[in-house]
Amino acid sequence: MQHGKYRFIVGFLALPLIVYAIFVISPFVQAFQISMTNWSGLVGTAEFVGLENFQRLWESSDFWNALRHNVYMLALVPVVTLGLGLFFAFMLNVGGKRRKNEVIAGVGGSKMYKFVFFFPQVISVTIIAVIWFNIYNPDPDDGMLNSFLGFIGLDGLQNSWLGEKSLALWCISAVMVWGHVGFYVVLFSAAMASIPRDIYEAALLDGASRFHTFFRITLPLLWDTVQTGWVYMGIIALDAFALVQIMSVNMGGPDGATDVMPLRLYLTAFRDSQFGYASAMGVAMLIVTMTFAVLTMRFARRERIEY
Amino acid sequence: MTTEEIEAVAKQDGPATPDRTPEPAKRKSSEGGVLNVFSHGILIVWGLMVGVPLLWVAWSAFKDSNGILTDPWGLPTVLHWENWSNAWEDANMGQYFVNTAIIVGGSVIGTMVLGSMAAYVLARFEFPGNRFIYYLFVAGMSFPVFMLVIPLFFVMRDFPGSSLLATYHGLILVYIAYSLPFTVFFMTAFFRTLPATVAEAALIDGASHSRTFFQVMLPMAKPGLISIGIFNFLGQWNQYLLPMVLNQQEDKYVLTQGLAMIALQQGYENDWGALMAGMMIAMLPVLVVYAIFQRQVQSGLTAGALK
Numbered sequence: 001m002q003h004g005k006y007r008f009i010v011g012f013l014a015l016p017l018i019v020y021a022i023f024v025i026s027p028f029v030q031a032f033q034i035s036m037t038n039w040s041g042l043v044g045t046a047e048f049v050g051l052e053n054f055q056r057l058w059e060s061s062d063f064w065n066a067l068r069h070n071v072y073m074l075a076l077v078p079v080v081t082l083g084l085g086l087f088f089a090f091m092l093n094v095g096g097k098r099r100k101n102e103v104i105a106g107v108g109g110s111k112m113y114k115f116v117f118f119f120p121q122v123i124s125v126t127i128i129a130v131i132w133f134n135i136y137n138p139d140p141d142d143g144m145l146n147s148f149l150g151f152i153g154l155d156g157l158q159n160s161w162l163g164e165k166s167l168a169l170w171c172i173s174a175v176m177v178w179g180h181v182g183f184y185v186v187l188f189s190a191a192m193a194s195i196p197r198d199i200y201e202a203a204l205l206d207g208a209s210r211f212h213t214f215f216r217i218t219l220p221l222l223w224d225t226v227q228t229g230w231v232y233m234g235i236i237a238l239d240a241f242a243l244v245q246i247m248s249v250n251m252g253g254p255d256g257a258t259d260v261m262p263l264r265l266y267l268t269a270f271r272d273s274q275f276g277y278a279s280a281m282g283v284a285m286l287i288v289t290m291t292f293a294v295l296t297m298r299f300a301r302r303e304r305i306e307y
Numbered sequence: 308m309t310t311e312e313i314e315a316v317a318k319q320d321g322p323a324t325p326d327r328t329p330e331p332a333k334r335k336s337s338e339g340g341v342l343n344v345f346s347h348g349i350l351i352v353w354g355l356m357v358g359v360p361l362l363w364v365a366w367s368a369f370k371d372s373n374g375i376l377t378d379p380w381g382l383p384t385v386l387h388w389e390n391w392s393n394a395w396e397d398a399n400m401g402q403y404f405v406n407t408a409i410i411v412g413g414s415v416i417g418t419m420v421l422g423s424m425a426a427y428v429l430a431r432f433e434f435p436g437n438r439f440i441y442y443l444f445v446a447g448m449s450f451p452v453f454m455l456v457i458p459l460f461f462v463m464r465d466f467p468g469s470s471l472l473a474t475y476h477g478l479i480l481v482y483i484a485y486s487l488p489f490t491v492f493f494m495t496a497f498f499r500t501l502p503a504t505v506a507e508a509a510l511i512d513g514a515s516h517s518r519t520f521f522q523v524m525l526p527m528a529k530p531g532l533i534s535i536g537i538f539n540f541l542g543q544w545n546q547y548l549l550p551m552v553l554n555q556q557e558d559k560y561v562l563t564q565g566l567a568m569i570a571l572q573q574g575y576e577n578d579w580g581a582l583m584a585g586m587m588i589a590m591l592p593v594l595v596v597y598a599i600f601q602r603q604v605q606s607g608l609t610a611g612a613l614k
Contacts, residue, residue, distance in 0.1 A: 008516035009428050013440065016425035016487060023459060023484035024447050030458035088353065091346040107346045116354045118605055119361060122597045124545035126563040127586050130570045131360045134379070144363070144379045182357065187609040241453070242547050246567055262453045269457050270552065282454035289451055 035279035046276065053280035063281065066252075066259040067288070070238050073173050073260075074292065078233040081177045082226060085184025088117065090214055092185065093192045094200070114189065117182030125179070129246035132175045136161035136247070163249055165257045172243050172258055176236065184229055191225045192218060227300040231293050238289055241266065261285050364590070368583040375579040390580035391588075398578070400585040402558065403565035407589075409475050410561060411543045414482035418539050419532060421483060422490030423498075427520055429491065430498035431506070441495065447488030456552045463553055473556035481549055486539050493538075493610070497531035498524070534607040537600050541608070544593060562589040 035053055039046035057063050092110040107113075120128060137143030138160035140150060146158045162168050195218065203213050219226070241262035245251060251267070252259035261281065269278035367375050368390055369383040395401040429441045459481070463471040471477025501524065509519040525532070547563045554560065560568070566589055569582050597604050 004516065005432065006434070009432055009434055011517075012424040012428045012520075016421040016491070017440065019421065019480055019484050020444065020447070020487050022462065023481050024450065024455065024487075025443070027455040027458035027462060028450055030462075031454050034458060084353075088350060091350060107343060107350065113350050113354060114605065115601060116358050119357060119597070121608060122541055122593050122604060123361075123590055124547065124563050124566075124593075126545075126547055126566050126570075127364075127590060130566060130582070130586060131364060133570065135360060137379070142376050142379060147379060178356070181353070183609065186605045190606070190609065235451075239453070242567075246570060265453055265457075266552075270460075275457055279454075279457050282451070282457065286451055286454050 031279050031282050034276055035283045037276040039276040039279075040274050049276070053277045054284070056277065057280050057284055062256070062259070063261070063264060063284075065256055066261045066264045069169055069258065070240070070260050070288075072169065073176070073237040073240060074234055077173050077176050077237040078230050081180050081233055082184055082229055084177070084181045085229075086188055086219070086222070086226070088113075088181065088185045089188035089192055090218060092189055094210060094213070094218070110189075114182070114186055117185050119182065120179040121183045125242040126246060128175060128179055129243050132171075132178075132243075133162070133247045136171055138163050162247060162258075163254055165254050168248060168254060168258045172240065172247055173237075175243055175247070176240065180233065180236065184233075187225065187229060188222060191222050195221050223300075227296065230300065231296050234292050234296060235289060238285070238292065261288075364583055364586050368580065368587045370580055370583075372579040375583065387580055390578075390584035393578060393581040394584040394588060398565070398569055398581050398585055399557075399560075400562070400565060400588050403560050403562045404588060406475075406559055407544065407561040410478045410482065411540065413475065413479040414486070414543055415536060415539050417479060417483040418486040418490055418543075419536055422487055422535070423494045423525065423528065423532065424520070425487070426491045426494030427498050427524060430495045431503070441491070444488050444491040447485075448492065452485065452548060456548065460552055471553075473554045473559045475559075478550065478554055478561075481553060482543050482546065485549070486543065490535050490539065493535050494528070494531060497528055501527050533600075534603050534610075537596060537603055538607040540596065541593060541604070 034046070036048060036050055037046035038049045038052070092107055092113060135144045138146070140146045140155075140158050143161075145161065149155065149157050159167060161171050199217055199221075200213055203217055208216065239262055240260045244258050244260050244263050245266075248254075248258040252263050262285070265278050265281040265285065268274050268281060363379075366382055367379075369386045369388070370381075371387050371390075374381060374383065395404075425440075425444065429437060429444075460472075463477055463481070466477070471480070505523060505527065506519050509523045510516070514522070545563060546561070547567070550561045550564050554564065562585075566582070566585055569585060
């Protein structure tokens with residue numbers, strides 16, 4: 001029996017482990033190795049150059065430019081996305097008309113709202129990028145956003161959006177928010193549904209307003225979910241590859257205004273064939289991501305409200 | 308409430324609407340009325356912001372290029388069905404659809420088989436190295452794919468025998484490998500929740516370990532398999548970065564690549580109607596899955612983020 005058990009264990013684990021080791025673990029290890037070589041082509045050999053790539057990266061204004069854009073997004077996108085997500089989820093769960101026998105209630109049709117809101121989460125980011133590329137079409141008559149602004153009499157706000165250096169990055173960030181709010185509505189709704197009703201009841205009996213119940217009850221009780229969601233959204237903000245690659249003028253333009261780290265890595269490797277240098281970017285991205293995740297977890301935990 | 312508890316709740320399929328425990332009405336309910344109108348107003352505005360761009364794709368798929376460009380908001384006056392055949396044949400979306408279906412079909416099945424085999428062994432058998440292998444799989448969830456693509460490209464190119472770049476089986480293996488971390492994590496947790504007695508009874512009745520797995524445990528794990536299957540289907544159908552790097556041969560393109568290419572070329576080719584129809588072709592399978600499995604999709608994807 002024992003013999004049969006071990007044969008079974010090995011038999012069942014071998015294939016998944018081999019596939020995983022070849023395509024995930026070994027690239028992970030190799031990424032560090034390649035980052036310390038000057039591998040620059042599809043043929044030829046790679047020489048060990050130590051930390052030279054990292055030094056070059058440190059001095060590269062292009063990479064700092066891209067990193068800065070990711071950091072802007074990191075500061076803005078999660079706040080707005082999670083804020084809107086919490087706001088809508090609270091409305092769906094607590095913002096409804098009080099019916100008989102209920103202390104608080106969600107609005108009617110909350111399932112329908114969630115169905116629609118969540119939709120961008122299931123479709124490909126390529127499709128989202130193409131749609132918004134058209135919405136931002138700079139032509140005052142042909143562009144959806146511009147013609148809408150013209151229609152409601154706000155011609156003054158018409159803009160070239162993705163073509164405008166000061167706006168392009170924010171236009172792309174807005175798409176990121178648009179695509180993920182529904183996800184957080186669903187996530188926070190599920191968490192809110194688990195909060196015992198009698199806590200709200202007690203607060204409302206004591207005369208608390210809905211504003212107070214949100215900040216004193218809902219938010220503190222959801223804090224752990226918010227924190228995890230924050231890390232997840234932050235990692236998305238540190239990516240932005242597909243949106244920038246498809247939507248931006250000249251891949252990262254105009255004039256580098258929307259360049260992001262993953263795009264830099266992709267172009268350095270697969271356009272310029274500087275694989276060693278690009279791998280160093282990958283390692284740098286890993287460090288940035290890990291730092292962000294660790295800091296968020298520590299910082300958020302300290303602020304956690306006990307009840 | 309602990310993180311685990313909230314996550315456990317957030318992962319449930321449970322209704323987001325409050326419990327309807329009947330209790331006597333205690334106070335007047337004037338506050339809800341105004342708030343309800345306000346809530347619906349804001350929720351509808353966001354619903355339109357999400358829904359209209361998506362509907363726009365649907366109705367634009369029936370307009371000619373001229374109509375899409377000069378009157379972006381207008382409904383089609385004549386239904387241009389030829390957009391669909393243009394997209395399917397001339398723009399090769401048919402080929403890309405077939406490629407995507409083969410790759411995703413193979414990799415979803417492969418992921419579920421390999422993932423649940425590994426998860427079953429890790430969840431239900433004790434052996435030296437069990438924890439190590441489990442954490443090795445789970446660690447993969449935190450590797451940024453961007454860091455891995457450069458070495459992965461060379462692993463695929465230099466694969467013993469023949470290059471795996473731009474091949475169906477190569478992409479299937481990669482998709483499986485990158486889906487294993489979450490699948491193993493999810494299914495291990497799922498197998499732990501199943502009663503051990505059933506498997507023991509089967510073994511005592513003389514079934515082998517493999518037979519017990521395939522004929523007893525897998526059928527019991529069906530709800531978990533459905534969730535993880537949908538999760539992997541959506542993720543793999545919409546995958547963009549991996550095919551961009553590993554599948555640079557046009558006749559092997561998947562839908563997301565094809566769409567990005569057509570979108571980026573539009574300036575020259577100008578068949579916007581075909582692009583819109585192509586987007587619908589790429590979106591329809593996802594739309595169908597989402598419409599049917601709405602609840603599982605929402606709970607599965609939110610559980611996926613809280614890994």
